[in-house]
Amino acid sequence: xxxxxxxxxxxxxxxxxxxxxxxxxxxxxxxxxxxxxxxxxxxxxxxxxxxxxxxxxxxxxxxxxxxxxxxxxxxxxxxxxx
Numbered sequence: 001x002x003x004x005x006x007x008x009x010x011x012x013x014x015x016x017x018x019x020x021x022x023x024x025x026x027x028x029x030x031x032x033x034x035x036x037x038x039x040x041x042x043x044x045x046x047x048x049x050x051x052x053x054x055x056x057x058x059x060x061x062x063x064x065x066x067x068x069x070x071x072x073x074x075x076x077x078x079x080x081x082x
């Protein structure tokens with residue numbers, strides 16, 4: 001987290017919304033997705049390589065869900081409200 005940018009922000013809008021330049025880049029990237037109808041990788045436009053995201057997850061990689069007995073095959077959705 002960039003503490004200096006957080007302290008310098010005037011309000012929540014300044015923290016959440018992209019700059020005009022970035023907004024234009026995102027619009028152009030999304031237009032490419034729509035024109036190509038290439039939603040296989042999602043609908044979110046990406047204008048630079050993603051960080052903190054696995055490029056590929058192998059079948060041998062455990063998510064930890066099986067070990068914690070949190071895999072349900074009955075089609076139900078179980079939420080844990082706290």
